[in-house]
Amino acid sequence: MFVFIIIIIIKIGTHDWDKFIKPEELTRLVESSLSVRPNEKIEGNVYNGIMKVKKIQGLRFNGLPGKAMSWSLDDNDIDVNYILHAVVTK
Numbered sequence: 001m002f003v004f005i006i007i008i009i010i011k012i013g014t015h016d017w018d019k020f021i022k023p024e025e026l027t028r029l030v031e032s033s034l035s036v037r038p039n040e041k042i043e044g045n046v047y048n049g050i051m052k053v054k055k056i057q058g059l060r061f062n063g064l065p066g067k068a069m070s071w072s073l074d075d076n077d078i079d080v081n082y083i084l085h086a087v088v089t090k
Contacts, residue, residue, distance in 0.1 A: 023082050023084065031050070046090065049088065051086045056084050058075070058079070058082050059074065059083060060077060
């Protein structure tokens with residue numbers, strides 16, 4: 001029964017795990033890139049162009065097919081579904 005539910009929600013062939021970006025990889029990419037030119041002034045603030053990750057949270061899917069489905073935030077489970085919040089530092 002459980003396998004049947006997964007097949008309905010996530011169709012076979014829709015994901016390629018070799019292309020999945022892990023949270024630590026995305027953090028490294030974000031923090032090693034420049035988002036604006038160093039010392040650029042935006043709305044009266046001067047930024048150094050460096051981004052810093054502030055928070056990573058997991059997203060948990062709640063529900064079964066045919067029932068109410070929703071997403072909730074989860075601080076502990078960032079293995080598959082997650083969101084990342086980053087800011088440009090001043």
